[in-house]
Amino acid sequence: MKLKQTINQSIQAAFDKANIDETPMSVSEATKPEFGDYQFNGAMALSKKLEKNPREIAAQLIENIDLSGIISKAEIAGPGFINLWLNPLWIASQCETAVVDTRLNIGTREKPVKVVVDYSGPNMAKQMHVGHLRSTIIGDTLANLLEFLGDEVIRQNHIGDWGTQFGMLIAYLEEIGEDGSGSLKDLEQFYKDAKGHFDADASFADKAREYVVKIQSGDTHCLQLWQKFIDISLGHCEEVYDKLGVKLTREDVRAESFYNDELENVIKDLDKTGVLQESDGAQCVFLEGDEVPVIVQKGDGGYLYATTDLAALRYRAQVLGAKRISYVVDARQGGHFKQVFKVAKEAGFVPEDVKLEHIAFGTMMDKSGKPFKTRDGGTVKLIDLLDEAVLKAKDAIKDKEDYTEAEIHDLAKVIGIGAVKYADLAINRESNYIFNWDKMLSFDGNTSLYMQYAYARIQSIFRRFDGELKGNIIIGDALEHRLAIMLLRFEDILDRAATDASPNQITSYLYDLATLFMRFYEQNPILKEGVDEASKMSRLQLADLTAKTIKQGLAILGIQVVNKL
RNA sequence: GUUCCUAUCGCUUAACUGGAUAAAGCAGUGCCCUCCUAAGGCGUAGCUAGAGGUUCGAGUCCUCUUAGGAAUACCA
Structure with a gap:
């Protein structure tokens, strides 16, 4: 459910009714519960344009807001804020729709975008090391996310298989x-x-x-x-x-060598468009505003990675027909991509309307803030790191419950790998990432384990319940109200995470959701004695939708859930 | 040197893209298991690097300063 868009439409309708010929800015979530559920701040922004004081505009709008549908109350506050309360009956009905829908009532794109996600890109001369972890995890998440939203995703693994x-x-x-x-x-x-x-x-x-x-x-x-x-x-x-648990396959591999035969043509075609210049024996493209040129052919005739990237860009735009090409690569290569993208567009390799983006991420550091290395200074092999994660997870859970060997084995995999991925995805991708075992495997805070626990806890409710879900969702108290709205926000969150390519918006949301559910659950008993049947059914459905949302959210992040933890 | 990025509580991050009294977690520090998983919940304390500017309104935009980081001609 595109919640914000739906509310915006109500505001737009109020604009029309009030004869204000403007496009209103988007509503935003209220900063505090006292300010309602959503707030519209556009009255102040329009004040100058309409030459009216903002409270007057706000008053005019409020008169024209339809209070019989999704909005149940609207109030002016402060200099001209409009605080909006959503109709509990409407919220409830939307949650009821979502809980029985396999996609949780999340739409698919009206116009799917063909998007290439370039990620992982290991070098074949060496074992994968921690340097590949972030690209692999973030890229896979982005691909999953866009796929779920209905885009046509083409994964591309640009492996390094060529060179001296x-x-x-x-x-x-x-x-x-x-x-x-x-x-x-x-x-x-x-x-x-x-x-x-x-x-x-x-x-x-x-x-x-x-x-x-x-x-x-x-x-x-x-x-x-x-x-x-x-x-x-x-x-x-x-x-x-x-x-x-990353979905890359051999079909997704387009190695460097794949573009070998094209490199000569890249140079020729650059020459044809007249952007090519010789400098110190090398073939270069000089871009306006840049001191250093993009070198596309060495003095000895050899090609460089800029040449391969240009060939790849052309292939992706023209052969694959991508409208968005996303490179999930270390932030340090920002300069390189900026240049290559510019050359590709100037030379007409990539049409103007194709979105080229460098999904940059920070370097992985150890606890002391230095680049992540083994004790003797070597690079940490990824496979070793993952095995260690599983071992540590095993250690963390072994005393908690009575598990069989097999259960511990399976749980440790899900928990350990989940912890590594979640910790990476939960931080702003552009900042450097400090790798910390204790933190990522903690039961407390914004970790995969907490999310998995929240999910398992809800599953345990259903194990006890063992009946048939029926009846309606009833929004009884403030926490139910907040929880229901939080659940309906899921699609908005995914949309924004997709636009910004920022998985941490999903983790933040999931964590907020799980925390809110725990509070709700603490205050609103479900299966305890004395809970009337209608409340029980209503709360069970909210619990169900919470679990399904967590599961779907984690699935996009490539993290599994377990029924019992 | 030049260019780009970053600076929010002791630490790791939010702040819906310019909106109300800046929000979480960790680490502190209290409290709650005769109670649906205490792997939980409830409290408590603490923050926008500095100086100007734009604006009704700035953590967010502009300028300068400071401190970090990165890139910088034939590696990828």
């Missing part, structure tokens, strides 16, 4: 002469071994360099080895995706 280091790696793979699966278990080690060999043995180094040229010129044997290497490395990534 691969010559060395496949030369080494051939040298040790295995099928690869053994030594490649630990890519990090394999890379180190290859590098050691490369540095120590001049003839091997020559061979490695030779292999680079060979792959690039399409030598079948070398390409086969390369393909094998990529397959195994990608397999490692898929193991991580699987553990994380």
Whole structure:
């Protein structure tokens, strides 16, 4: 239910009736319960334009607000605020509609947008490390979210599978002469071994360099080895995706190498549009206002990542037909994307009406605020981090209840992985993220565990109830009123989170919802003695809708729930 | 040097995009289990980096200052 839009329509109707020929600004949620449910602040904004004092305008509007439908009360306050109270009967009926609907009465886009979400993008020469975590988690959430809202989402995993280091790696793979699966278990080690060999043995180094040229010129044997290497490395990534519950598959992979054949054309076409300039032997595009050019071809004829990105942008806009292209990449590459986007538009690779956005996120830090590293300074492998999360989760729950081994095993996975994801998604994505095990696995505060607990607690109500849900939702007291409105806000929250690509708006909302429910539940007994049947049924339905909303919200974040915790 | 980003309570974050007395959690600190999961709830204390400006109204917009961070020509 698009709650805000619905209220806005009522305000617009009041404008029309009052013969004010303006488009009102949107209502917003009231800042305090005393100020009603929603407030309209537009009277003050119009004061100058209409040459009237704001309270006068507000009074005029209030006379024309329909109080028989969704709004039950409207009051002027302060300099010209209009406080609005929603009709409890209407709220109740909307909740009743939502609770029996599989989509919780959330609409799908009238005009679905074809959107490419580019995320994860691991380098095939190395094991996935913590640096890939944020992109993978945030990107997957964004894709889930847009998908749920009805957009046509195309996931793209722009893996790094090309470049000089691969010559060395496949030369080494051939040298040790295995099928690869053994030594490649630990890519990090394999890379180190290859590098050691490369540095120590001049003839091997020559061979490695030779292999680079060979792959690039399409030598079948070398390409086969390369393909094998990529397959195994990608397999490692898929193991991580699987553990994380991220939906990326092989079909989503459009590797760097995928664009190889296009790179030459990119340069040619840039030249045709006249933006290309030579500088110090390199082919560059100089953008207005930028000191440093975008280099698209090196002095030696080689291409750069800007070239690949341009090819990818063109492919996504023209072949895939995307209208929105979102790159979920570290904030430090902001400058690069700004430039590449500009070049792509200027050169006509991407039509003007296509929205290009860099979904930037901050760096992952350790507890002391330094970049996240292992004790000896190495990068933390993602797979190890996830395994540790599950172990820690196991530790956290093992004393709480009597669980069987199997139950602990399953619970720990859901809790541990959920904790890692939720903690990442719950903060403003643009700020640096301080990784803290104790915090993310805490039962208190805005954590996945609290959300999962809230959900499980509601499920436990239904285990005790064991009957048939019937009857109406009755908004009895202030907490029921607030809870019901909170539930109806879900779609507004999702819409905004989608526009801003900010998952933390979803986590904040879910947390507020869960907290509000706990308060409601504390004050309004459901299954206790003495609760009349009508209240019981009403409260059960609100509980049900709360649980369903939490479940759906977490599902978008890629986090599972459990029935019992 | 230049450009960009950030600055909200001891810590991590909100503030519906310019609206009323800035809101949560953690960490403090009280209180509530004969009571539907105390893995919960209720209290309590504490904040917009500084100076100007725009506006009826500024954490939010503009200018300067300060402090952090990042990017900065052939790596991705």
